[in-house]
Amino acid sequence: MSIIKSIQIPQCVRGFESGSDSFDIYIEKGHIAGIEPAQAAINSGVSQKQMLLPAFVDLHLHIDKTFVVDEVGAAEGDLFAAIDRMAQHRDGWSAEHIETRMERALQEAYVNGCRALRTHLDWMTKDAPKSLAVFEKLRDAWRGKLTLQCVSLTPLDFFDDTFNGEDLALEVATANLTCDQKRGEAALLGAFVYRNERIYDKLQRVFDLAIKNQLNLDFHVDEGLDVDARGLKAIAELTIKNNYQGRVTCGHACSLAMQSDEDALATLKLCFQAGIHLVALPTTNLYLQGAWNRTPIERGITRLREAREAGVNCSIATDNVADGFYPYGSYNPLASYALGVQMGHLSNPLDWLSSITSAPSKAMNLPWDGLIREGCSVNDLLLVQAGDARDLMNAPLLQRLSTI
Numbered sequence: 001m002s003i004i005k006s007i008q009i010p011q012c013v014r015g016f017e018s019g020s021d022s023f024d025i026y027i028e029k030g031h032i033a034g035i036e037p038a039q040a041a042i043n044s045g046v047s048q049k050q051m052l053l054p055a056f057v058d059l060h061l062h063i064d065k066t067f068v069v070d071e072v073g074a075a076e077g078d079l080f081a082a083i084d085r086m087a088q089h090r091d092g093w094s095a096e097h098i099e100t101r102m103e104r105a106l107q108e109a110y111v112n113g114c115r116a117l118r119t120h121l122d123w124m125t126k127d128a129p130k131s132l133a134v135f136e137k138l139r140d141a142w143r144g145k146l147t148l149q150c151v152s153l154t155p156l157d158f159f160d161d162t163f164n165g166e167d168l169a170l171e172v173a174t175a176n177l178t179c180d181q182k183r184g185e186a187a188l189l190g191a192f193v194y195r196n197e198r199i200y201d202k203l204q205r206v207f208d209l210a211i212k213n214q215l216n217l218d219f220h221v222d223e224g225l226d227v228d229a230r231g232l233k234a235i236a237e238l239t240i241k242n243n244y245q246g247r248v249t250c251g252h253a254c255s256l257a258m259q260s261d262e263d264a265l266a267t268l269k270l271c272f273q274a275g276i277h278l279v280a281l282p283t284t285n286l287y288l289q290g291a292w293n294r295t296p297i298e299r300g301i302t303r304l305r306e307a308r309e310a311g312v313n314c315s316i317a318t319d320n321v322a323d324g325f326y327p328y329g330s331y332n333p334l335a336s337y338a339l340g341v342q343m344g345h346l347s348n349p350l351d352w353l354s355s356i357t358s359a360p361s362k363a364m365n366l367p368w369d370g371l372i373r374e375g376c377s378v379n380d381l382l383l384v385q386a387g388d389a390r391d392l393m394n395a396p397l398l399q400r401l402s403t404i
C-alpha cells in the first residue's frame, strides 16, 4: 500500500462527506483504498500545494477538422465564412490526413489529463463521412486510456423533405452498435441549429429519427448574438414533448446572453425540466462572437451562472482547435475551464470544476460519475500542482496518479 499525504480534494469533486480540506490517500492495487483527514495538515496548519482531481472530460470537440488553420486561414469573427471555407477544405481530406490530425488531438488531450471526450464529425451526406472509420479505428486503439464518443454534425435544414435523414440516422445507429457501451462509448445524432425556418418541424424530424434509432442527441444551437435565435427553447420544449429528458446536449446557446432576463430564465427553466445538458465553449465564442471592426463588447458565452442556478447540468468544453473557426488553442480542458471562469465570472472557481469533471460525465453517461471516493482507479485521477483556484488558472503541472 502507498500513501499520498496532505493533499487537497476540492469539495465539488468529492464523492464523500468530510469537514476537512486536506487528506491522506491510501492506494492499493491501483485503486483508492482509503481517504482520511490529513494528520500533517491538522498538526502544522500549512496548506499543501497539491490537489487530487478526477481526470477531465471534454464534452464538445471537433477532432476531424483540427490543425488545418495554416491551410484554411482564420475567420476573424465570421462563423458562416468559416463554415464555407472549411467545407471547401474538407473535400480534399484523405483518411490518412484525418488520422494524423485526430491522433495528435488525442495525444494532446491525454497528456493534458483527459479521460473521455466527445467529438462532432462533419456529416454532410446520407452516407458516413471518411472521418467516421478513422474515428472508430482510433476509438478502439485508445480504449482503456480515453473513452471516445462521436456525434454527426449536419445542418438542420438537411432534415427536411429533400433529405429526410433516414439513411444518416441508420449509419449513426450502426456506429452506435460498434461501441463498447459499458465503457461509455456512444455515437449520437446531431445538427447545427440557427434561426432556421420551420424550426419545430425540422427539429421534430431529428427527434423522430433519434427515437426510432434509439440515439441520444447533441445540438450546436444558437451560436450567434441575434436575440431571435431561440433554438434552445424549441429543443427544450420538444425534449419534454417527446419524453427525451436527460438524453439531449446543447452546445453554445450564445444568444441566451442577449435575451431579456425574463425570456432567458424561462428558457432555462424549460432546459431544467427537459434535463438538457448545457455546454459553454469559451474559446470559440470569445473569438467568433462580438465585433471585429472595433473592440468587442459582447463575450458570446452563455448564461452559465443562471443555468446552474436553475438546476441545469452545465459543462465547459474546448470546441475547435487550430481550424477555420478558432486558430489558437490546444486540447486542454483545464485551459478551457480557466477561460470560462474568467469570461463568465464563475465564482467560486473551485465549485465550477464540475464543469470539466462530473457534469460532462453525466452528459456522456460515463460509468464513473467523476467524483473521488474509495474504489476509484488511479488511471482516472490526477495529481495537480495547485494549492488554490488561482494556481488552477495558471497552467499547473499535472500527472496521472497511475504514473507516480
Ligand SMILES: [Zn+2]
Pocket: 060, 061, 062, 120, 220, 251, 319, 320
Ligand atoms: Zn462545435
